[in-house]
Amino acid sequence: MQGGLGKTGKPALQTVERTIHNFSSAAHLITKNPRKTVQSFLWTTLSSICEMSCFVLVGFAFGVHHPEALICGYVVATLFAMISFVPQGVGVVEAAVTVAFALFGIDSATGLAVVIVYRGIVFWLPFLVGAVVIQRIKASGMSRIELKAGHTLVLCRLAAAPEGLHFSELTERCGLDPAMISRVLAELVRSGLVEKRAESGKYNALYLLTNAGHDRAARVGAVVADVERRADEGIDPDDLATFYKVLDQLTRNLEAVDADPAEAFEPLEIQ
Numbered sequence: 001m002q003g004g005l006g007k008t009g010k011p012a013l014q015t016v017e018r019t020i021h022n023f024s025s026a027a028h029l030i031t032k033n034p035r036k037t038v039q040s041f042l043w044t045t046l047s048s049i050c051e052m053s054c055f056v057l058v059g060f061a062f063g064v065h066h067p068e069a070l071i072c073g074y075v076v077a078t079l080f081a082m083i084s085f086v087p088q089g090v091g092v093v094e095a096a097v098t099v100a101f102a103l104f105g106i107d108s109a110t111g112l113a114v115v116i117v118y119r120g121i122v123f124w125l126p127f128l129v130g131a132v133v134i135q136r137i138k139a140s141g142m143s144r145i146e147l148k149a150g151h152t153l154v155l156c157r158l159a160a161a162p163e164g165l166h167f168s169e170l171t172e173r174c175g176l177d178p179a180m181i182s183r184v185l186a187e188l189v190r191s192g193l194v195e196k197r198a199e200s201g202k203y204n205a206l207y208l209l210t211n212a213g214h215d216r217a218a219r220v221g222a223v224v225a226d227v228e229r230r231a232d233e234g235i236d237p238d239d240l241a242t243f244y245k246v247l248d249q250l251t252r253n254l255e256a257v258d259a260d261p262a263e264a265f266e267p268l269e270i271q
Contacts, residue, residue, distance in 0.1 A: 018253055025246045032239065051122055058118045062110050069104035076100045077115060088123055150184045152220055159217035164208035
């Protein structure tokens with residue numbers, strides 16, 4: 001038995017241990033704040049009741065008066081939105097709910113109409129409104145410091161490297177398309193925020209912040225620090241540290257899976 005688990009058992013055991021550790025840290029965070037946990041549970045329950053009521057009312061509007069079908073449809077919609085391989089189960093939820101309704105004798109056109117209207121109310125409408133609001137907030141904030149989002153990222157990366165960065169290094173640290181970085185750098189150089197020191201080779205130029213660039217980067221840093229302060233307000237520092245620790249570990253675990261997906265799915269291989 002032990003020999004058979006030698007190859008696949010060790011990675012699986014490590015994954016289990018990491019999962020247990022993450023759940024233990026999360027449980028500690030929950031038990032340390034019972035009042036906030038209860039409040040979160042009550043608000044989440046109220047949110048689910050409102051969403052289910054919305055689904056039922058939309059079903060009634062389209063002539064679906066079968067309680068079991070409506071409850072089943074809502075559960076299926078919620079479940080597939082969580083486990084789907086596409087964000088928020090776009091397309092998958094609609095298909096799954098239509099099939100679930102068909103099991104109760106509801107025709108596909110009616111089932112699809114119900115789920116499309118429901119998803120439009122609880123997902124697409126908030127998503128579109130949120131996207132517009134976020135863009136307006138971002139545009140307003142950037143206009144105050146006379147920068148664009150791409151400019152801000154480049155300035156922050158250069159501010160963290162007083163000795164300057166070469167084009168390839170800056171592209172890697174920003175994680176953006178080289179063509180976009182090239183355009184942003186050209187605009188920042190023209191505006192006097194970045195200095196370009198040419199070296200041999202097309203992409204070997206060294207980029208550094210000017211005094212004006214350092215001043216602008218400091219203003220951006222002050223805004224970021226203020227936002228972080230507001231976001232952390234009312235949260236115990238120890239709880240915040242635990243949260244970031246768990247989040248960092250989850251990110252590392254997922255990056256490890258992404259780096260070697262074959263190892264993650266190896267236990268599923270047919271021997």
